[in-house]
Amino acid sequence: xxxxxxxxxxxxxxxxxxxxxxxxxxxxxxxxxxxxxxxxxxxxxxxxxxxxxxxxxxxxxxxxxxxxxxxxxxxxxxxxxxxxxxxxxxxxxxxxxxxxxxxxxxxxxxxxxxxxxxxxxxxxxxxxxxxxxxxxxxxxxxxxxxxxxxxxxxxxxxxxxxxxxxxxxxxxxxxxxxxxxxxxxxxxxxxxxxxxxxxxxxxxxxxxxxxxxxxxxxxxxxxxxxxxxxxxxxxxxxxxxxxxxxxxxxxxxxxxxxxxxxxxxxxxxxxxxxxxxxxxxxxxxxxxxxxxxxxxxxxxxxxxxxxxxxxxxxxxxxxxxxxxxxxxxxxxxxxxxxxxxxxxxxxxxxxxxxxxxxxxxxxxxxxxxxxxxxxxxxxxxxxxxxxxxxxxxxxxxxxxxxxxxxxxxxxxxxxxxxxxxxxxxxxxxxxxxxxxxxxxxxxxxx
Numbered sequence: 516x517x518x519x520x521x522x523x524x525x526x527x528x529x530x531x532x533x534x535x536x537x538x539x540x541x542x543x544x545x546x547x548x549x550x551x552x553x554x555x556x557x558x559x560x561x562x563x564x565x566x567x568x569x570x571x572x573x574x575x576x577x578x579x580x581x582x583x584x585x586x587x588x589x590x591x592x593x594x595x596x597x598x599x600x601x602x603x604x605x606x607x608x609x610x611x612x613x614x615x616x617x618x619x620x621x622x623x624x625x626x627x628x629x630x631x632x633x634x635x636x637x638x639x640x641x642x643x644x645x646x647x648x649x650x651x652x653x654x655x656x657x658x659x660x661x662x663x664x665x666x667x668x669x670x671x672x673x674x675x676x677x678x679x680x681x682x683x684x685x686x687x688x689x690x691x692x693x694x695x696x697x698x699x700x701x702x703x704x705x706x707x708x709x710x711x712x713x714x715x716x717x718x719x720x721x722x723x724x725x726x727x728x729x730x731x732x733x734x735x736x737x738x739x740x741x742x743x744x745x746x747x748x749x750x751x752x753x754x755x756x757x758x759x760x761x762x763x764x765x766x767x768x769x770x771x772x773x774x775x776x777x778x779x780x781x782x783x784x785x786x787x788x789x790x791x792x793x794x795x796x797x798x799x800x801x802x803x804x805x806x807x808x809x810x811x812x813x814x815x816x817x818x819x820x821x822x823x824x825x826x827x828x829x830x831x832x833x834x835x836x837x838x839x840x841x842x843x844x845x846x847x848x849x850x851x852x853x854x855x856x857x858x859x860x861x862x863x864x865x866x867x868x869x870x871x872x873x874x875x876x877x878x879x880x881x882x883x884x885x886x887x888x889x890x891x892x893x894x895x896x897x898x899x900x901x902x903x904x905x906x907x908x909x910x911x912x913x914x915x916x917x918x919x920x921x922x923x924x925x926x927x928x929x930x931x932x933x934x935x936x937x938x939x940x941x942x943x944x945x946x947x948x949x950x951x952x953x954x955x956x957x958x959x960x961x
Contacts, residue, residue, distance in 0.1 A: 523559065527552050527613050528622075534931075535626045539634055539682065540672050541656040542927050549931060553602070556609035563612065569945060570608040572866050577604050579862060580826070583855045587825020588832075596826025596854075599924045603934045610938035615946040617900050620907060620939050621696075624689045627932075628719050631686035635722040638663075638671035638679065642729060669729040674926060680727060680735035681917055681929045685910050685936070687723035688742045690716050692906025695746060696899060703895065734920040738913045745909050749902075805920065808844040811836055815853035823856035843925065847918035867915075870937065874908050874944050904943060911936040 530552045538545025557564060564570055580600055587593035614620060637659055640646040645661040652658070663669050668676035694716040701709055727739050740763060747756045769783040801807055811833050815824055824832060829850055833841045844850050851860040881901040914923070914933045923929045 524613055527555050528619070530555070531613070531623075532626055535623075536630055538928055538931060539630060543656045545931070546927060549606070550602070552613070553605050553609055556612055557605070560609065560612045564608050567608075567945075569866070569870075569941065572862070573604050573608050576859065576862050576866065577601070579859045580855060583822055583859060584825060586822050587828055589825055589828050592827040592831070593825035593854075599826075599930070602927075603924070603930060606931070607934050607938050607941070610935065611942035611946050614935075614939045614942035617903050617943060620903050620943060621693075623935070623939060624693055624903070624906065627686050628690045628693060628716065631683065631690070631723055631726075632719055634671045634679075634682070635726045638669040638726055638729070641671060642667075642669045668731045669726060671726075673928060676730040677732050677735075677921055678923070678926045678929050680730040680732035681914070681921070681923055682932060683723045683726045683730070684735050684738045684742070684913055684917060685932050687720065687727060687739055688910040688913060689906060690719040690723055691742065691746055692902060692909070694720060695750070696902050696906075699902070700895070700899065734917055738917060741916070742909060742913055749905055805845045807837070808833070808841060809846055809849050812844040812846065812849040812853040816849070816857070819856065821856050821858055823852070823854045823859065826854050829853055843922040845921050847922045847924070850922055867937070870941055870944070871908065871912070874904060874940050877944050878905055878908070900943075904940070907936055907939050911940060 530548050534545050534548030534552065537548060565574075577600070580597060584590055584593035584597060614623065637646065641659055641661065642663050646659060647661040648657055648659040657672065659672055660670065664675055670676045670679050673679040673682065694713060697704070697709055697713050697716065701713070724739065727735050740759065744756060744759055747753075747759065765779060766783055769779045812829060815829065815832060829844055830840065830842055833839070833844075844853070848860065848864075851863065878901060881897050881904070911933070914936060917923065923933055
């Protein structure tokens, strides 16, 4: 069937693909390609972008951020902090006009998954064999640090293990979704090619899963399990769901429950429960604890609830209070409440919540359409679209939950991923008609 390769957007697709390939390796190279895509889309779709009601709400958010920066305690820092939001807002306003059909979402998921494979490979070599990049590559932003950052935790080409964990949570979820997609369609696709792709995706699932374990990121471990649970529930495989929940219960028992704990700890490797209880890192100062950072951010919000203290103002306030430098409070929502106030945080939350709400409604509509279609081919088509949309929504929600324990907006490599997922959801939910009322031009998603 006809593929959705609009020649007007072909260059943008190639530029986006290049950006996705280079971004995890070099922020500068990736940013160049992503910026070119943004500029091209704004040039082509300027009127459509500015007249879109959803985009007007993002524009209102930007105006609000400017006002917050003017009223900030440290205005220079706040205007500098706008640099983290301006590209993101321009991106989420324009990218949905490119990522507006399921064929492009399918290809985008594949690009991200394939890029994760060499990232995991270099990360493993970094951690186990001390691989590192030569000095001349470090000067252009390509940096692989021997034995990871911090030492003993895989970080690959990322600045820190937790940022790699964020990336791998996304690609782990996408690889799971794509594997299920190809497995469900194994009778409808070319046998040899589909088997090869299933093998690649299975390798990606295990590589990303192992990479997540080696990052030592507790939140990423939990999110990977949550991703697995969500797909198991989606497929209604309840016996697997029970097994996963039992595994989580045993790990929690080994970490926190005192009754017969020594027996359970013989079953569960201490690599997991000792990390959860911080017994691997028992020398932390109170100022390094997230609960301390969260309490300071909450106090800041209570003192200036409406407009906040200004973007990037948490760092100097925390340093004055605790005599320790801290880049952010390891919780995006508390940081936003402290820095841009209740008004700005509520507006952003309402915008994103509305998008996810509409996406959820679309998922239920597609489910009803699948059961009502008499045509087998159309039913399969609807099922495929439902799975892709569910995969993207799942990945974005996991990224959002990750930001309850960390902040991703300060690292361009992973900040782009979150906004890219949101742009994809907007593209198929807002810039295409209802999946029930219209068959897209990408009927064959393969």
